[in-house]
Amino acid sequence: MKTITFKVNGAPVTVDVREDWNLLKVLNEKLELTGAKEGCGAGECGACTVIVDGVAVASCLYPACEAEGREVETAEGLVLANGGELTELQKAFVACGAVQCGFCTPGMIMSAKALLDHNPAPTAQEVKVALAGNICRCTGYHQIVEAVLAAAEEMRK
């Protein structure tokens, strides 16, 4: 066991973790943040995507101990940081029909947020590259790309 301290959605947390755990397990089981989900557990599906120090990572492959001292953002943090309201990105997902069963959605949103944080005016191709590691078995992706582009436009206004 090891005690690690890091920030989650702006707030410092200190937790005891098994040293073979991944960050996903810490979020899901220790912090009860269940937005990030385990799909494959092997880096392939993106359902576990969170942002660490500003970049999107697969939390299933991210060693828990490696989070020490870092800033982690999860889908839950978006509304918290936005005064209890859905963000433009989340609203666009709803408006464009980019959510069906919703299993992939928190990961999609975090990948899209990481992209828009770095690149406020992405092309459709850049959106596709940024979301290539997020698998969705429901929507067919079209609405998701549309939602990210629509959110980017709204956020630039």
Place this chain on the structure above:
Amino acid sequence: MAAELAYLRPTTLSEAVSFLETVAGAQPVAGATDVYVGIRSGKHAPAALVSLKAIPALGHLTPDSPTDAYEGKAEGGTADLGVLIGGVVTHGAVEDSEWMRRHFPAVHQACSGVGSRQVRNVATLGGNICNAAPCADSAVGLLLYDATLILAGPAGERELPLSDFFVGPGETRLQPAEILKEIRVPAPGPRTFAHYWKHTRRKGVELPLLGVGARLTLAADGTVEVARISLGVCAPMPTRSREAEQVLEGKKLTAELVKEAGEVAAAHALVRDTWRGRGWYRREMVRVLVPRVIGLSGALS
């Protein structure tokens, strides 16, 4: 995962080396994208992981001399400076580097095609090389530029050409407790053209069926001074096709010569059948892709 694994985070290289020397069953880890997948599938069961990510001396991505003279200097297909890539530099850092895109396009292309953005943000070039998969994209890209590796271990540091580093699938010349500290890429010189092609079924998040790289450095009169053809999944490790390189060196590039290079590379490729693709198909595609990749490098125009 049965017995609990220890996760160590040294902050200096010497501390990391001494952990690897003294902790039984310890293995280095960087982005963990191979290590964690291996542990999960039961392929590996290290007793301890020594993370290299908190060692500041491994994180640099810099031109090989402390100058910014390269700014605006290298137009088109030339490069005057090499690059030093620290042992834990990620594929994402290379993907985001405008300087790498301009000066080492084939390395940039190879790194930008690894996995997904989430994988590239943590997966390192050092891990790609040390994992020594026959398909390792960035290793195949780096072979084009005669990269060398600085290895640091209990006995000090040594330098080894990347092309001598691989022994077989997953096997390298790393000694026990040795760490890949830095990848050195020498300046390829003016009139250098390069391209890396990852042959896949899907456009993203796929290991290559075949990786083909070409780098040509031309003399002022257009003669090929240096030719490098590198191949992934055409041998038990990332390789160069020295036979194809010999076809090209010392000659003027023509469509026929480039076609011959493809035929020679295909004839010597040690391809085999895997579930991802059949050997005969790989050989045929080496013949097709070597000329195509040379064309895409811009060296023919």
